[in-house]
Amino acid sequence: xxxxxxxxxxxxxxxxxxxxxxxxxxxxxxxxxxxxxxxxxxxxxxxxxxxxxxxxxxxxxxxxxxxxxxxxxxxxxxxxxxxxxxxxxxxxxxxxxxxxxxxxxxxxxxxxxxxxxxxxxxxxxxxxxxxxxxxxxxxxxxxxxxxxxxxxxxxxxxxxxxxxxxxxxxxxxxxxxxxxxxxxxxxxxxxxxxxxxxxxxxx
Amino acid sequence: xxxxxxxxxxxxxxxxxxxxxxxxxxxxxxxxxxxxxxxxxxxxxxxxxxxxxxxxxxxxxxxxxxxxxxxxxxxxxxxxxxxxxxxxxxxxxxxxxxxxxxxxxxxxxxxxxxxxxxxxxxxxxxxxxxxxxxxxxxxxxxxxxxxxxxxxxxxxxxxxxxxxxxxxxxxxxxxxxxxxxxxxxxxxxxxxxxxxxxxxxxx
Numbered sequence: 001x002x003x004x005x006x007x008x009x010x011x012x013x014x015x016x017x018x019x020x021x022x023x024x025x026x027x028x029x030x031x032x033x034x035x036x037x038x039x040x041x042x043x044x045x046x047x048x049x050x051x052x053x054x055x056x057x058x059x060x061x062x063x064x065x066x067x068x069x070x071x072x073x074x075x076x077x078x079x080x081x082x083x084x085x086x087x088x089x090x091x092x093x094x095x096x097x098x099x100x101x102x103x104x105x106x107x108x109x110x111x112x113x114x115x116x117x118x119x120x121x122x123x124x125x126x127x128x129x130x131x132x133x134x135x136x137x138x139x140x141x142x143x144x145x146x147x148x149x150x151x152x153x154x155x156x157x158x159x160x161x162x163x164x165x166x167x168x169x170x171x172x173x174x175x176x177x178x179x180x181x182x183x184x185x186x187x188x189x190x191x192x193x194x195x196x197x198x199x200x201x202x203x
Numbered sequence: 204x205x206x207x208x209x210x211x212x213x214x215x216x217x218x219x220x221x222x223x224x225x226x227x228x229x230x231x232x233x234x235x236x237x238x239x240x241x242x243x244x245x246x247x248x249x250x251x252x253x254x255x256x257x258x259x260x261x262x263x264x265x266x267x268x269x270x271x272x273x274x275x276x277x278x279x280x281x282x283x284x285x286x287x288x289x290x291x292x293x294x295x296x297x298x299x300x301x302x303x304x305x306x307x308x309x310x311x312x313x314x315x316x317x318x319x320x321x322x323x324x325x326x327x328x329x330x331x332x333x334x335x336x337x338x339x340x341x342x343x344x345x346x347x348x349x350x351x352x353x354x355x356x357x358x359x360x361x362x363x364x365x366x367x368x369x370x371x372x373x374x375x376x377x378x379x380x381x382x383x384x385x386x387x388x389x390x391x392x393x394x395x396x397x398x399x400x401x402x403x404x405x406x
Contacts, residue, residue, distance in 0.1 A: 071349040074338050124330055124381065131334035135277050139342070139352070146274040149342070149352040178327065185388035186395065193396015 030100055033183050036176045037093035043169045043176075044086030050166035052079045056159035067156040074129075074136040075163065081129035082170055085122050085177065092118070112188040119181040126174035133167050233303055236386050239379045240296035246372045246379075247289030253369035255282045259362035270359040277332075277339040278366065284332035285373055288325050288380065295321070315391040322384040329377035336370050 056067045069075040092115070107115070140160060143151035153160035259270045272278040295318070310318070343363060346354035356363035 072347065073341065120381075120385070124327075127327055127330055128334035131331035132338035135335035135338045136342075138276065139339075140350075144275065147343075147352075147355055149350075152350055178323075182323070182388070185385070186392045189389045189392035190396040192389065193393040 029183060029186070030096065033180065034093060034096045034100065036180050036183075037089045037096060040089040040173050040176050040180070041086050041093060043173045044082045044089065047166045047169035047173060048079050048082040048086065050162055050169060051075055051082075054159055054162040054166070056156045058155060067152075067159040069163070072136050072140075074132040078129045078133040078166070078170060081125050082173065085126050085173060088118065088122055107187050107191070109188075109191055112184070112191060116181075116184040116188040119177065119184040123174065123177040123181040126170065126177050130167060130170045130174050133163075133170070137163060137167060232386060232389070233299065236383065237296060237299045237303065239383050239386075240292045240299060243292040243376050243379050243383070244289050244296060246376045247285045247292065250369045250372035250376060251282050251285040251289065253365055253372060254278055254285075257362055257365040257369070259359045261358060270355075270362040272366070275339050275343075277335040281332045281336040281369070281373060284328050285376065288329050288376060291321065291325055310390050310394070312391075312394055315387070315394060319384075319387045319391040322380065322387040326377065326380040326384040329373065329380050333370060333373045333377050336366075336373070340366060340370060 051069050054067075054069055058065050058067070069079060137160070139149055139151075140163075141151060141153045143149055254272050257270075257272055261268050261270070272282060340363070342352055342354075343366075344354060344356045346352055
């Protein structure tokens with residue numbers, strides 16, 4: 001690997017990494033990526049299960065009413081987004097683990113582009129799902145008196161609490177996906193770093 | 204600038220940019236950035252104005268009812284997010300324009316980090332605002348019969364149409380911000396590109 005270190009020396013005003021430092025940074029980035037993908041898989045499955053299997057039955061004047069996640073489209077979107085991101089993270093985590101076992105630390109450009117694009121899509125998808133579900137749960141918790149939309153969480157307390165736990169879990173998933181999308185941007189765009197030098201001080 | 208070209212030659216298996224190509228790419232990236240920041244500023248102001256000044260008064264049984272954006276918290280969030288992103292884009296656009304006039308094409312690391320972080324925050328902020336407002340407008344347009352939340356757009360048609368135009372404008376803003384955050388990631392992380400070479404084929 002010493003040849004990589006020699007290629008990595010920069011003649012410009014950008015800090016120079018030595019070979020061993022570079023390997024340590026790469027390994028740390030790789031381990032962080034693997035941990036985050038495992039966290040996303042675990043919490044994505046948990047969030048989908050918490051929301052998807054959440055049911056509460058209430059008897060109101062001898063009529064049985066059932067609250068379930070399909071009553072609100074934002075919750076359906078949240079479950080689908082979590083299942084998608086968990087599956088995606090499982091596949092990416094396997095790729096990441098295999099490449100670590102093989103000892104290869106850098107990506108080639110096409111693969112780096114695929115991973116970067118996938119991570120970006122998943123980060124914005126989960127973020128949008130959490131924002132939409134969060135907005136719906138604010139309506140459910142507080143109502144919207146100006147529009148005569150009444151709060152429903154005083155009727156279905158257990159249901160709402162479990163949905164809240166699912167949304168909290170999804171929030172951690174989406175923040176982890178945001179961090180991962182930064183890591184995959186780093187892994188991709190540093191492959192384009194051949195133009196350091198003179199004009200970097202002018203901005 | 205020919206010295207930059209010499210520094211930019213890569214000995215690894217990553218495609219080599221020549222000095223003139225590099226300058227052309229940098230200039231194209233810079234112009235795209237400036238155009239996007241102008242688009243975001245214009246459409247951000249438009250979206251905030253469309254939603255913020257949207258009012259419709261209806262007389263129902265001799266009682267005057269007024270629909271305005273403050274009736275729905277998601278629309279208040281959307282207006283604030285658009286004002287923030289428009290102001291941010293104006294400042295960043297000025298910086299971008301000044302640096303183009305000065306002829307400097309590369310960033311230094313601290314500034315690249317500031318721009319990258321700001322762009323990321325703004326991209327996710329506008330995306331969350333659009334998702335939350337979109338979710339609310341689905342409720343307003345279709346209602347949610349399972350929860351006895353009635354649709355309101357059949358009463359306030361003009362109000363809803365104008366809000367819809369504001370959300371569409373915000374969607375373009377958020378997609379432009381996503382593109383910009385990719386550009387600023389490129390501008391930042393290519394400064395770290397000193398480690399191309401041997402192991403990139405193994406993934």
